[in-house]
Amino acid sequence: MARSYISIEGIARRFPAPEGGRTTIFEDLWFAMERGEFVCVIGHSGCGKTTVLNILAGLDETSEGAVIIDGKAIEGPSLDRAVIFQSHGLLPWRTVLGNVSYAVSSKWRDWPKARVEEHARKAIATVGLTGAEMKKPAQLSGGMKQRVGIARALSIEPKIMLMDEPFSALDALTRGTLQDEVRGICRNTGQTVFMITHDVDEAIYLADKIVLMTNGPDARIAEIVANPLPADRSRNEVHKHPAYYPVRNHIIDFLVARSRSFTEELAQPGRVWNRRAPPIVTPGAPDAAPPLVRAV
Amino acid sequence: MTRSIGARAFVLSLVILAIFLAAWHVAVGSGGGGGGQVVDPEYAKLVGAAAATGGQTPMPGPIDVGKAIWKHLSDPFYVRGTNDMGIGIQLAYSLVRVLIGFGIAVAVAVPLGFLIGMSPLIYRALDPFIQVMKPISPLAWMPLALYTIKDSSLSSIFVIFICSLWPMLINTAFGVASVRKDWLNVARTLEVGPVRKAFTVILPAAAPTILTGMRISVGIAWLVIVAAEMLVGGTGIGYFVWNQWNNLSLTDIITAILLIGLVGMVLDQILARLTRLVTYPE
Ligand SMILES: Nc1ncnc2c1ncn2[C@@H]1O[C@H](COP(=O)(O)OP(=O)(O)O)[C@@H](O)[C@H]1O
Ligand SMILES: [Mg+2]
Numbered sequence: 001m002a003r004s005y006i007s008i009e010g011i012a013r014r015f016p017a018p019e020g021g022r023t024t025i026f027e028d029l030w031f032a033m034e035r036g037e038f039v040c041v042i043g044h045s046g047c048g049k050t051t052v053l054n055i056l057a058g059l060d061e062t063s064e065g066a067v068i069i070d071g072k073a074i075e076g077p078s079l080d081r082a083v084i085f086q087s088h089g090l091l092p093w094r095t096v097l098g099n100v101s102y103a104v105s106s107k108w109r110d111w112p113k114a115r116v117e118e119h120a121r122k123a124i125a126t127v128g129l130t131g132a133e134m135k136k137p138a139q140l141s142g143g144m145k146q147r148v149g150i151a152r153a154l155s156i157e158p159k160i161m162l163m164d165e166p167f168s169a170l171d172a173l174t175r176g177t178l179q180d181e182v183r184g185i186c187r188n189t190g191q192t193v194f195m196i197t198h199d200v201d202e203a204i205y206l207a208d209k210i211v212l213m214t215n216g217p218d219a220r221i222a223e224i225v226a227n228p229l230p231a232d233r234s235r236n237e238v239h240k241h242p243a244y245y246p247v248r249n250h251i252i253d254f255l256v257a258r259s260r261s262f263t264e265e266l267a268q269p270g271r272v273w274n275r276r277a278p279p280i281v282t283p284g285a286p287d288a289a290p291p292l293v294r295a296v
Numbered sequence: 297m298t299r300s301i302g303a304r305a306f307v308l309s310l311v312i313l314a315i316f317l318a319a320w321h322v323a324v325g326s327g328g329g330g331g332g333q334v335v336d337p338e339y340a341k342l343v344g345a346a347a348a349t350g351g352q353t354p355m356p357g358p359i360d361v362g363k364a365i366w367k368h369l370s371d372p373f374y375v376r377g378t379n380d381m382g383i384g385i386q387l388a389y390s391l392v393r394v395l396i397g398f399g400i401a402v403a404v405a406v407p408l409g410f411l412i413g414m415s416p417l418i419y420r421a422l423d424p425f426i427q428v429m430k431p432i433s434p435l436a437w438m439p440l441a442l443y444t445i446k447d448s449s450l451s452s453i454f455v456i457f458i459c460s461l462w463p464m465l466i467n468t469a470f471g472v473a474s475v476r477k478d479w480l481n482v483a484r485t486l487e488v489g490p491v492r493k494a495f496t497v498i499l500p501a502a503a504p505t506i507l508t509g510m511r512i513s514v515g516i517a518w519l520v521i522v523a524a525e526m527l528v529g530g531t532g533i534g535y536f537v538w539n540q541w542n543n544l545s546l547t548d549i550i551t552a553i554l555l556i557g558l559v560g561m562v563l564d565q566i567l568a569r570l571t572r573l574v575t576y577p578e
């Protein structure tokens with residue numbers, strides 16, 4: 001079988017524990033993503049989502065295993081993978097234009113200044129910030145700052161976008177608008193997206209696949225939910241889809257109970273689960289019984 | 297009464313000044329002429345006979361000092377021999393020494409502080425030295441400096457260098473070491489090289505802390521130069537003060553004290569401005 005575009009192969013991450021020894025955040029984690037896929041990861045705080053994302057970004061290293069992207073193992077950060085930070089990560093002494101230009105000039109080092117700025121302005125326009133180019137981050141609202149972060153990521157035309165709870169600090173209205181914009185941009189540019197979120201509705205609206213992670217330490221990928229919603233979905237229609245509530249209930253059920261008791265669930269007789277190939281489930285699909293029922 | 301707090305504070309400052317001057321005037325006028333102070337023989341030996349009996353010269357009042365200030369400021373740059381130069385010339389000598397010593401300290405402390413701040417290993421290795429050197433009174437270096445450099449002016453510059461070094465070194469290292477991880481990660485994901493990262497991320501991020509260190513340093517340097525020049529003599533405002541003490545010219549001493557304060561304030565304000573220029577709101 002041909003390797004997937006992104007292939008996480010048996011990675012582990014351990015940190016020195018405060019009381020000596022080492023804590024295993026997760027180990028033997030396997031997961032694959034195809035080109036152009038939008039994947040959301042859901043799991044409780046501290047389970048290791050950010051750690052996985054940092055490994056994908058090349059900002060953190062694995063203790064074991066490797067991540068293969070397009071046939072090559074990750075060795076450090078790359079301009080092919082843009083990161084949108086939870087805390088936006090804008091340089092406060094630079095203007096909006098300065099922040100985006102910094103990324104552009106890092107990618108195309110021989111471009112003249114005028115060309116860099118023109119390219120940066122285009123990216124700023126894409127996220128609807130025309131007119132705010134000369135503002136400093138401190139003069140922007142939370143939503144605008146996150147937009148600049150997105151513009152910066154888009155401006156370097158990455159192959160993969162990595163987002164760590166990009167909208168969690170925003171109010172509901174701004175969050176909705178930004179979700180629409182990000183979804184549109186990523187679909188138009190065929191981005192491969194790995195996004196961490198706490199928001200179940202956000203995951204269902206945006207993702208093709210939703211990865212469910214159990215609580216740490218020793219967190220696992222319990223299941224991958226294949227989103228049954230059509231690719232052409234609109235924010236106001238998604239909740240009318242017959243599969244919407246089964247998917248939502250399945251995820252919430254996981255977060256409330258199964259994420260904690262997953263090891264006990266696995267101990268039940270007849271329960272089969274393979275680390276290397278976590279089950280892909282489609283709640284609400286007529287031919288698939290929910291795994292919870294199957295397990296009991 | 298809708299005037300701003302600034303205007304009201306200014307009026308209050310003037311009132312306080314007026315009260316102080318009046319009290320000074322009255323105190324000097326009634327007590328100063330009392331005369332007949334007993335001179336301790338030990339003290340007389342220490343400062344010389346002229347100065348000791350000088351204990352009987354009256355403390356000058358604000359009007360005397362005002363006249364002296366006017367005299368000095370109307371001709372600040374005259375030179376009538378090595379022991380008789382205008383107060384402006386003496387201040388300029390001190391300022392030049394401070395600026396040279398401070399400038400060399402900047403050139404050493406900022407790059408070295410960068411190195412220390414970026415490497416936890418070097419930080420730990422140099423920390424004991426810095427901790428021991430920092431609390432040494434800069435004047436304690438003076439004999440060693442005079443012995444090795446054999447030049448009083450260069451020795452004062454060296455003392456200024458030594459006392460300016462530590463606050464800048466420590467602040468630079470601290471500022472560099474505490475640059476937000478997020479900003480460094482931004483540079484890493486953009487594959488920015490180490491030199492470009494130093495100038496485009498670390499330096500602007502640490503600049504306010506570095507400038508604060510410079511402000512502390514220049515303040516200390518200005519304190520120390522007066523003492524250093526009293527010690528080595530020759531030129532400078534510190535020497536001027538000591539010389540006027542030997543001449544028993546209290547009005548000149550008070551004038552010099554006021555000018556030292558003013559120059560120190562100006563130096564501090566310049567650094568404060570610069571700090572504000574590089575400070576970024578988060
Ligand atoms: N540098 C570190 N040293 C020690 N423990 C860490 C470090 N970074 C993260 N951890 C631990 O790893 C676990 C997973 O962290 P993280 O990936 O940030 O979780 P999440 O993003 O899912 O909330 C947490 O328990 C956290 O305490
Ligand atoms: Mg996290």
